[in-house]
Amino acid sequence: MPIKQSGKRLRVPWRLKLDENDLPVTLPVFMAYCAVAGALRPWNRLGTKSIVTLVTTDDFYYPVFAEAARFFASQIWQSQRFHGNVLQWSDKNFRHEAEALRDESAILFASPSYQIQEDDRLLSDAVVPLAPRTARHAEAALRRAGLPITDESVDLLLGEPWSRLSRAFQDRRGSLQALQRLRSLPKPAPALPADREDERPPPTIGPTLSDMHGFGSLVEWGYDLAKDIADFRAGIIPWRDVENGVLISGPPGVGKTMFASALANSCAIPLIYGSASRWQEAGALDEHLKAMRASFAEAKENAPSILFIDEIDVYGNRIETDRNSAYIRAVITALLQLLDGFERREGVVVLGACNHPDLLDSAIKRAGRLDRHIAVPLPDAASRRSILEFHSGVIMCAADYELFDLATEGQSGADIERLVRDARRVARRQSQNLNSEHILRNLRPLTKLPEAYLRSLAIHEAGHAVVSSEVGHAPISCIKISRHKVDDEIRELGYVEYQPPAPQRRTRQFFENAIATFLGGIAAELEVYGSFTDGAGGADGADLNRATDLATALEGSLGMGHTLVAGRFEQSEATNLRLYLPELRREVHDILETQLARARAIIRAQRPALDAVADRLLEAGELAGEEVREIIGHHRRFTVSLAKPPRRAGM
Known part of the structure; x- marks a missing residue:
């Protein structure tokens, strides 16, 4: 049924106040949208059914204009039957023509090099020239983005190639940040003659290794690789001296794919994306292997290059015996041949990324293939701040x-x-x-903690620090409490970090010192408040749980208890051991009781140091280990050493 039309034309987009909710497009796409809407002004009616060819000029970039044309058709024409029939004449086939005729609407772009045929004109309701972008389009785009309209910004939007604008303005990046990024990067070099085009290095668009925060040793490896590739291209070293494979692992979302892009940009070489799941989607085994070999062939044709294989752990290993084992063995064998087979992959660096490296076939990690494995953890606080600044450009107080x-x-x-x-x-x-x-x-959502509760947190963490310092467990790196709590989430609101202890003999005394340190927070709460809170026990990482597991290992598996009998300690079975072996449970209880009494005695003796550390922690929220040691040293009372309590009979 035809759509009823009012007959009233819509105004051109640079005069039209559009709803922000209905305009999910980037700034350059909006500029192209203005050009498309201007060319299609006679068809700028609600519900229009038309097949129009737009003849482009040299100022044309299909990915941007195609998105702009789709938005024009869906918003201005408002046809529910429009399925996105936006094409280039050079890519059109009979199926596309049938879809355009079925929907009675399409926008076709004809590049300057394409010769429009008579059949093309018969299909089209009109052939219209598409004018290049204008200052009015740039001003409208800036106005929509809420940016000031300056001659510099307008000139930048008119002078930059569409491809650079498309890469700079992305959904994840603000318009202001994109403009600043364009201004900071060097202008594109003028075109070279065809016989000298290979002399130009590829432009660097997107993140580089300097933008990768929280990746630690992986970034260092990337810088070494970039230097080696530069030396290889200069003829200083042969390819065999370039490390040509690495396996990176980490939880989802840490940025493994982004790192591959940054590495390629820093090395100034192409990045070829190959995903194990995409190869699998190609079809049966033969098609799967063809897709895999095609990615390696593409990387070799563009050498030196980086081939990024995502989700490589989906292949598992060849020892599995399920009904798909023959298929998996064939795929893994082919992958091994491509990694290090008869035909060497000279000039190709392979990056394998996965979430579960332990599931990967060991042959893939053999020397000469992906023999280096670097794990990427979730970013720490400093890295999260840097990631925030990279994506937003915002610096906080x-x-x-x-x-x-x-x-x-x-x-x-x-x-x-x-x-x-x-x-x-x-x-x-x-x-x-x-x-x-x-x-x-x-x-x-965050909830601010009351001062009384913060005081108890400070007392608890200060207790760990004082006991650790007194028994000589390990040097303190930092101590911290949180002033806010994440709603509906259980997590530690305070902690003490320790430096790695110096190599020493791990005797029973060593483990008893560790247990006393774990119980230092409970001891401080008991001495100050007469009781301790539920946060000290229950969770796997809670103080009392860690002390209990360590005491269980001491008595039940290390041969340091009442007998020399030793065994392998499995933390998952420790609870059952204590539950079904009453004697072991009593021994563990005795150890905990003894070390808790020891920790409480230390707190009583060093109460001034405890209060001083807690007061300073309550004031600052976080203390470095050096400051903690200075406070304890200044307020410490000299007493008889409790580092080596008398042993019980029979020990």
């Missing part, structure tokens, strides 16, 4: 960073990117530039 650190603890780089995307959407709705307030508003 110390108080805001404290909230951000707490709310994003345990989150990946992808989680922070999503956070910035949500915050940017809020800023757009308010017609404001993105700032720290928008970031904080999209954090997980």
